[in-house]
Amino acid sequence: MHEVNRNIGLILVVRMARVDSSVRKVSERYQQYGRLIDERAHKNVVVIVAGNSLVNLKCSLLLENAPSVDSGRFVGMATQLEYEARAHIAQKLSVKTADVTDVIVWGNISGSSHVDLQRAKVFQYEGAIWGPSDFSQPVLKMIYDMKWLQTDFLNLVSSQRATVASKSQRATAISATNGIIAVLKAWNCNSSAEEVLSLGILSTGQYNLPAGVVFSMPVSFQDGRWSVLSDVIISDEMRAKLQIAADQLREEKDLASRTRKDTA
Structure with missing residues (x-):
């Protein structure tokens, strides 16, 4: 995620953890990811979140911390x-x-x-x-x-x-x-x-x-x-x-x- 730059049109956030991550760790990590997207990603980037733990929350944290990107560009996978x-x-x-x-x-x-x-x-x-x-x-x-x-x-x-x-x-x-x-x-x-x-x-x-x-x-x-x-x-x-x-x-x-x- 630290390699995000404005030439990237797609960001996949996929984590298949065997054990659910704590809300605290997810909150800290995905706030940071969201800020990186806000600062470095192209404003038309598509962000797709997938996994088996707290998918909705992760997607929410990303879009909330990337206000310069349209919230419709963030989706979670079912x-x-x-x-x-x-x-x-x-x-x-x-x-x-x-x-x-x-x-x-x-x-x-x-x-x-x-x-x-x-x-x-x-x-x-x-x-x-x-x-x-x-x-x-x-x-x-x-x-x-x-x-x-x-x-x-x-x-x-x-x-x-x-x-x-x-x-x-x-x-x-x-x-x-x-x-x-x-x-x-x-x-x-x-x-x-x-x-x-x-x-x-x-x-x-x-x-x-x-x-x-x-x-x-x-x-x-x-x-x-x-x-x-x-x-x-x-x-x-x-x-x-x-x-x-x-x-x-x-x-x-x-x-x-x-x-x-x-x-x-």
Whole structure:
């Protein structure tokens, strides 16, 4: 990070720690990184944060300490959760993971989150209706086992968080890399404007979420810019889950703020 200069257009902050770093250490380190970005990086730099520990908080600390860079240039990756959700759905439907798209991850990427399938699509599914390779069908209409969706599926995705840290760093790094490539393709206008990606971005109050926290939510890219999807349905049950994630993220930010005051 100390080698940041104004000729760099992309900064990847990827840390696959086996054990969660303390908030104090993360706060100190990422404040410093943010100041370096502010002082030395090109103002159109893209900063992507990935990992399995405090991803939202790290992204928040970076953008807060780099005020000269547009906050929209900082994003956190929800790659591992999204990939695992797609993989479990693909297994259930006997298709490839790549054939499942538009799974949404809301909330705290490395904490309390919610996997949302309302826009998820499946390609190459051999059901009652069959079409060409670009023909897709809604996942929620193809999986008739609602009990599995509401229990086993969510438990499988949740348990994955506990096992990610025990995986080899190589495996988790590959997953992060694939996600980063997908985001960069979208950012550089090399993907469909209809594609849905989940990114940790600075909330400005979308969907009545608290402003000022980095929150994973669904976005699409067009002309090199992302925008938050505006037509996602938020049920009362889902609202409660998002509120839990928001409260957790605010607690992380408050703890980071207190540790800074203690060391001042």
